[in-house]
Amino acid sequence: MQLATWNVNSLKVRLPQVLAWLAENPVDVLCLQELKLEQDKFPLAEVEAAGYRAAWLGQKTYNGVAILVKAERSLDDVVTGIPGYDDVQSRVIAATVDGVRVVCAYFVNGEAVDSPKYTYKLEWLAALEGYVERELERHAAFALLGDYNIAPEDIDVYDADAWQGKVLCSAPERAAFGRLLALGLADAFRLFNREEKQYSWWDYRxxxxxxxxxxxxxxxxxxxxxxxxxxxxxxxxxPRKWERPSDHTPVVLTLSAAAFAQDQ
Structure with missing residues (x-):
């Protein structure tokens, strides 16, 4: 069984790439971020024709998240946003897929550490942490996928000295990432790979x-x-090598079938 995450940086632009990638990589769950589509503009017909069902939370021009699930799998208990946190930005959607609670999140970028957007980021991170803690109490099988806009360690940055203290790498952001781990979560990629120069985002410039x-x-x-x-x-x-790519590329987790067979 496979779960994947991908910030597509406009689903309208990247839909052909998403469909082509799914044809070659028929993952069970694909979490998308930065749809940049209004709710009623989501390409559901095309997604269903590819063999998937979907739950999504759109927003014009910015943000937007979706969970695509193979048609033969269940898609239940969809929740949009962070319950109890008043946020006009469409950044979080959750659903249960064959007993596994999946949360897809597009974390706040923050712009710069002296920006009001950075203050919003830290507030948002605190709200997400509380939400994740509550979800873990309800769901033993849990995954949080998305564009975190946080490079958790120096190993995750091409030039740690140049990025030190800057947004995406600042101490408060990394501490927030650490608190998510402390809730009982593991960074799936680092379970298997501790090598340097392993990245998922590259600037276009x-x-x-x-x-x-x-x-x-x-x-x-x-x-x-x-x-x-x-x-x-x-x-x-x-996909980052394709014509007109997203600046992000997919991350894919493979689980044994037993993970989806649990009766949660």
Whole structure:
């Protein structure tokens, strides 16, 4: 069984790429961020024709998240937003897929550490932490997938000195990431790969992808109940090589079938 996350940076632009990727990589669950589509503009017919059902939370121009699930799998208990947190931005959607609670999140970027958007980011992170803690109490099998806009360690940054203290790498952001782990979650990619220069995002400018100057900011965190069934987690760089790509690329977690067979 496979779960994947991908910030597509406009589903309208990248829909052909998403469909092509799913044809070659028929994952069971694909979490998308930055749809940049209004709710009624979501391409449901095309998604269903590809063999998937979907739950989504759209927003004009910015943000937007979706969970795509293979048609033969269940998609239940959909919740949009962070319950109890008043947020006009469409950043979070959750659903239960064959007993596994899946939360898809597009974390706040923050712009710069002296920006009001950074203050919003830290407030948002605190609200998300509380939400995740409550979800873990209800669901043993749990995964939080998305564009976190946080590079958790220096190993996740092409130039740690240059990025030190800056947004995406600041101490408060990394501490927030650490608190998510402390709730009982594991960074799925780092369960299998501790190598340097492993990134999921590269700026469009200055040939950053070609030079492999990127950041690892797209993550899949899993509860202990899923961690014991994890068999692989990889960053698929191929879509970043395509024409008019997203600046992010997919991250894919493979679980043994037993993870989805649990009666939660």
């Amino acid at each position: 200055a040939m950053m992808f070609r030079r492999n100057l990127g950041l690892r900011i797209d993550h899949i965190l899993v509860s202990d109940a899923l961690r014991e069934h994890a068999v692989a987690c990889v960053i698929d760089k191929l």
